[in-house]
Amino acid sequence: MDNTSWAYLSNYLIYSAMAVFTLAFFAHAFETAWAVRTPSIATEKSEGNLLVKTFDFERTARTARIATAFMILGFLLLFSGVVARGISAHRVPWGNMYEFSITGAMAFTGAYLLALRKNDLRWLGLIVATAVLLTLGTAVTVLYRPSAPLVPALKSTWLVIHVSAAIVSGGVFLLANTIAATYLLLDRMEQRGGRNAWAKRLPTLEVLDQLCYRLVAFVFPLWTFAVIAGAIWAEHAWGRYWGWDPKETWAFITWVCYAAYLHARVTAGWRGRKAAWLCLLAGSTFLFNYVYVNIWGTGKHTYSGL
Amino acid sequence: MSNQKIEVPAIGMGPLLRFSWRQLTSMRTALILLLMLGIAAIPGSLIPQRGQNPMKVQELFTQSPGLAKFYDALSLFDVYASPWFSAIYILLFLSLIGCVLPRSFEHFKAARALPPATPKNLNLMEHFATWSGEGNELDLAQKWFRRNRFRVKVDGNSLSAEKGFLRETGNLLFHLALIMVLFGVSFGALFGMKGDAIVNVGETFVNTTTSYDSISLGRLSNESSLAPFTITVNKFVAKYNAITSAPEDYTLNVTSKNSPESRENQNVIKVNSPLGFGSTNVYLQANGYSPIVTVRDKSNAIVFQGPVPFLPQDSNLTSIGAIKVPDMQPQIGFVASFLPTAARDKVKGGISAFPELLDPALLLSVWRGDLGLDRGIPQSVYRINTSKMEQIGLQSLKPGEIYTFADGSISFDGITPWVNLQIVRDPGKSFALVGSVLAIAGLLASLFGRRRRIWIRVTAQGKVEVAGLAKNAVAGLASEIETFVSAIRGKSEGAL
Numbered sequence: 001m002d003n004t005s006w007a008y009l010s011n012y013l014i015y016s017a018m019a020v021f022t023l024a025f026f027a028h029a030f031e032t033a034w035a036v037r038t039p040s041i042a043t044e045k046s047e048g049n050l051l052v053k054t055f056d057f058e059r060t061a062r063t064a065r066i067a068t069a070f071m072i073l074g075f076l077l078l079f080s081g082v083v084a085r086g087i088s089a090h091r092v093p094w095g096n097m098y099e100f101s102i103t104g105a106m107a108f109t110g111a112y113l114l115a116l117r118k119n120d121l122r123w124l125g126l127i128v129a130t131a132v133l134l135t136l137g138t139a140v141t142v143l144y145r146p147s148a149p150l151v152p153a154l155k156s157t158w159l160v161i162h163v164s165a166a167i168v169s170g171g172v173f174l175l176a177n178t179i180a181a182t183y184l185l186l187d188r189m190e191q192r193g194g195r196n197a198w199a200k201r202l203p204t205l206e207v208l209d210q211l212c213y214r215l216v217a218f219v220f221p222l223w224t225f226a227v228i229a230g231a232i233w234a235e236h237a238w239g240r241y242w243g244w245d246p247k248e249t250w251a252f253i254t255w256v257c258y259a260a261y262l263h264a265r266v267t268a269g270w271r272g273r274k275a276a277w278l279c280l281l282a283g284s285t286f287l288f289n290y291v292y293v294n295i296w297g298t299g300k301h302t303y304s305g306l
Numbered sequence: 307m308s309n310q311k312i313e314v315p316a317i318g319m320g321p322l323l324r325f326s327w328r329q330l331t332s333m334r335t336a337l338i339l340l341l342m343l344g345i346a347a348i349p350g351s352l353i354p355q356r357g358q359n360p361m362k363v364q365e366l367f368t369q370s371p372g373l374a375k376f377y378d379a380l381s382l383f384d385v386y387a388s389p390w391f392s393a394i395y396i397l398l399f400l401s402l403i404g405c406v407l408p409r410s411f412e413h414f415k416a417a418r419a420l421p422p423a424t425p426k427n428l429n430l431m432e433h434f435a436t437w438s439g440e441g442n443e444l445d446l447a448q449k450w451f452r453r454n455r456f457r458v459k460v461d462g463n464s465l466s467a468e469k470g471f472l473r474e475t476g477n478l479l480f481h482l483a484l485i486m487v488l489f490g491v492s493f494g495a496l497f498g499m500k501g502d503a504i505v506n507v508g509e510t511f512v513n514t515t516t517s518y519d520s521i522s523l524g525r526l527s528n529e530s531s532l533a534p535f536t537i538t539v540n541k542f543v544a545k546y547n548a549i550t551s552a553p554e555d556y557t558l559n560v561t562s563k564n565s566p567e568s569r570e571n572q573n574v575i576k577v578n579s580p581l582g583f584g585s586t587n588v589y590l591q592a593n594g595y596s597p598i599v600t601v602r603d604k605s606n607a608i609v610f611q612g613p614v615p616f617l618p619q620d621s622n623l624t625s626i627g628a629i630k631v632p633d634m635q636p637q638i639g640f641v642a643s644f645l646p647t648a649a650r651d652k653v654k655g656g657i658s659a660f661p662e663l664l665d666p667a668l669l670l671s672v673w674r675g676d677l678g679l680d681r682g683i684p685q686s687v688y689r690i691n692t693s694k695m696e697q698i699g700l701q702s703l704k705p706g707e708i709y710t711f712a713d714g715s716i717s718f719d720g721i722t723p724w725v726n727l728q729i730v731r732d733p734g735k736s737f738a739l740v741g742s743v744l745a746i747a748g749l750l751a752s753l754f755g756r757r758r759r760i761w762i763r764v765t766a767q768g769k770v771e772v773a774g775l776a777k778n779a780v781a782g783l784a785s786e787i788e789t790f791v792s793a794i795r796g797k798s799e800g801a802l
C-alpha cells in the first residue's frame with residue numbers, strides 16, 4: 001500500500017470510529033434514560049400513602065454492557081486510524097492539530113476504559129461518548145489537513161517522548177475534570193435537598209473525590225515529565241530550555257494548578273469542594289493551552305497547521 | 307505545616323517575626339502562593355514580552371502609547387523578570403525551604419528511630435483480625451516482617467512494624483529538587499550569555515561581542531568569558547515540499563575551530579542538533595537570502611560591493627531589504643525586495659511563489675538624498691527612512707543584469723544564502739536537569755509510596771491480635787494484612 005492509501009484508510013477508520021461512538025452514545029443515552037425514568041417493567045406498589053417504584057436495573061445493566069463494548073470497539077478503530085495516519089506520513093502522527101485531536105480523543109477514551117477496569121464508571125459513558133464525538137467531529141471538519149511530512153523543528157525523538165506524555169496526561173486530566181465536575185454537581189444537589197433520580201446511582205462524594213485524586217496523582221508525574229521533556233527538546237531545537245513562550249507558560253500554569261490541587265487535598269478546609277474547583281481550574285488551563293494557544297497564540301509552538 | 311492555633315503577639319519584634327515565619331511556612335500559604343504564581347504567569351502569555359517579541363512591544367508603543375506606558379509601568383512587558391512575579395516565587399521558595407528543612411530533619415530522626423510502641427487496644431483499629439494462636443506467631447511474624455523489609459520493634463508480647471518511609475523521603479526529595487532547579491535557572495541567567503549573528507554562506511564567524519547582531523550577557527558574565535571559537539559557513543541546503551512550500555530539511559555544513567590555533571573540524575548543524583563548544587552551543591535558527599550586488603558611481607568606481615542579508619516576510623521567502631550607500635554624494639539608498647521565485651500577485655505586486663531559487667528577481671527602487679545614518683538614531687538594516695530622500699528610479703533585475711540610473715549603476719551579481727546562528731551558553735542547565743530528574747523520582751516515590759504500620763500481639767490467653775494503620779489513608783493495607791495473617795495462620799496450622 002502506498003502513502004495515499006494509508007491516508008485514506010486512516011480517514012475511513014476515523015469515520016467508522018465516529019459511527020461506533022455514536023452507537024455507544026445512544027446505548028448510554030438509553031441506559032441513562034432507563035435508569036432515570038421508571039422503566040415499563042418497573043413494579044409499583046403502595047406502602048401507606050407512598051408510591052414506591054422498584055427499578056428494573058437488569059435492562060440498564062445489559063445496555064450498559066453493550067455501550068461499553070461499543071466504546072472498546074470505537075477505541076480500537078480510533079487507535080488503528082491513528083496508526084494508519086502515522087504510517088501514511090512515515091512518522092508519529094503528531095504533526096498538526098488534526099492529529100493531536102484524534103490522538104487526544106483516543107487517549108481520553110483509553111483513560112476512561114482503563115479506569116473502568118477498577119471502578120464502575122459507566123455512568124460517565126454518556127459524557128465520554130459526547131466529548132469524543134465532539135472532538136472527532138471538530139477534527140474531521142475544521143482541523144483536517146492532508147497527511148504530510150514534518151517541518152524540521154519537529155523532527156526529533158523528543159517529539160515522540162514529549163508529545164505522547166502530554167497527550168496521555170491530557171486524556172487523564174480531562175477524565176479527572178469530568179469527575180470533579182460531577183462532584184460539584186452532586187454536591188450542589190445534596191445541599192439542595194438530595195439527589196435526583198439520575199444522580200441516585202452515582203457514587204458517593206467521597207468516592208468521587210478519591211477517584212479524582214487518584215487520577216491526578218497518577219498523571220501528575222507524567223505531566224511533570226512531559227514538561228521537562230519539552231524543555232530538553234526546546235534546548236536542542238531553540239537553544240534555551242525555557243523561554244516563557246505562551247505554550248510553555250500555560251504548561252507551567254497547568255502544572256502549578258495541579259500542584260495546588262495536590263496541596264489542597266492535604267490542607268484542612270480545602271478538601272472536597274474547593275479541591276474539586278481547583279481540579280476543574282487546572283484542567284481548564286490545559287484545555288485553554290490546547291485550543292487557544294495552538295490556534296490564536298503567537299510564539300514558537302504554532303504547529304496547528306491552520 | 308503546623309496546625310496549632312497561632313496566638314497573635316501583643317508586642318516585640320521576636321514573636322512577630324516568629325509569627326510571620328510560621329504563617330509563611332504554613333501549608334495554606336504555600337497553596338495560595340502556588341495559585342498566585344499561576345495567575346501571575348498569565349499576563350505574560352497575552353501581552354507581548356520584550357524577551358520574546360521586542361518588535362511587537364515597539365509596535366504597541368507607536369500604536370497606543372498611553373496603554374503601552376501603562377503596561378510598562380507595571381512591568382507587563384517583562385512579566386517574568388518583574389518585581390511582583392519575582393516576589394511571589396521568592397516567597398514561595400522561602401516558604402518551601404522553611405517548610406521542608408525542618409521536616410527533613412524530623413524525617414531523618416524518625417527514619418533512624420524504632421517504630422513506636424504497640425497501642426493498647428488494637429481492636430479499635432480499622433484493620434483488625436484475631437484468632438486463637440499456636441504460640442509461635444511472633445516468630446513467624448518476625449520472619450515475615452524481615453522478609454518484607456519492615457522495621458520491627460519488639461514490645462513485650464507484641465511486635466510493632468513499620469514500612470514505607472519512601473513516601474515522605476520522596477516528598478522531601480521532590481521539594482528539595484525544586485530548589486535545585488531554581489538554583490540552576492538563576493545560575494544560568496547570571497553567568498550565561500545568548501546572542502544572534504547573521505552569517506552569509508562563505509563567511510566566517512569569530513566569537514567576539516562585535517560579531518553579534520544582538521547579544522545579552524548575564525549579570526555576572528563578561529565579554530572575556532566568550533569561548534574563542536570560529537565557524538566558517540561552507541554550505542547551506544534547504545529542502546522544501548514542492549506542493550505546500552513547507553520546509554522539510556535544513557542542513558548547514560561548517561568548518562569550526564575551538565580556538566584560532568587549534569585544528570579545523572568539519573561539522574553539520576541541523577535544527578535539532580546544535581554544535582557544542584564546551585558549555586556553549588551554536589544553533590541553526592533561521593535562514594534567508596543575501597543578494598550580492600556591486601554599486602558603482604558615475605566614474606565607474608566601486609562604492610559598494612557584497613552580499614546584503616534580506617529579511618524573509620513569508621513562507622515562500624519573499625524578502626525585503628535595504629542597500630545603503632552613504633559614501634556617494636548625494637547619498638543613495640535602494641529599497642528592495644528579493645523574490646527567489648518571482649511571481650505577481652494582483653494586490654501585493656511582486657511576490658515569491660516558492661522558497662527555492664527557481665527564478666530569482668531583485669526589485670529595486672532607488673532613492674537619493676539623506677539616509678539619516680549620522681543622526682544617532684538606531685536604524686533597521688532592512689529599511690530606509692526615505693523622508694529626506696527622493697525616488698529616482700525603479701527596476702527589476704535578474705542575476706547578471708545591470709541597471710544604470712542617473713548617479714551610477716548597480717549590478718545584481720548573484721545570491722548567497724544566510725543563516726542566523728544563535729549562540730547560547732548556559733552553565734546552570736545541568737543543575738536544572740539533575741534537579742528535574744530528582745524531582746520526578748521524588749514525585750513517583752511520594753505519590754506511589756505507602757506508609758503503614760502493622761502490629762501483632764499474643765495475649766496472655768494465647769489469643770493473637772493483628773491490626774494495621776495506613777498513613778494518608780492509602781489503599782491496599784487490607785489485602786496486605788490478609789496476606790500477613792494467612793502467612794502466619796497457614797504456617798502454624800500447617801505445623802499441626
Ligand code: HEM
Nearest residue numbers: 259262266307331332333336398401402405477484752753
Ligand atoms: C515550589 C512550590 C511547591 C510545589 C511546586 C509543590 C508541589 C507539591 C506536589 C506536586 C505535591 C504532591 C506530591 C506529594 O504528595 O508528595 C506536594 C506535596 C506536599 N507539599 Fe508541596 N510544593 C511546593 C511548596 C510547598 C511548601 C511551601 C510546602 C510547605 C508548606 C509544601 C508542603 C507539602 C507537603 C506537606 C506535601 C505532602 C502532601 C501529602 O502528604 O501528600 N509544599 N507538593
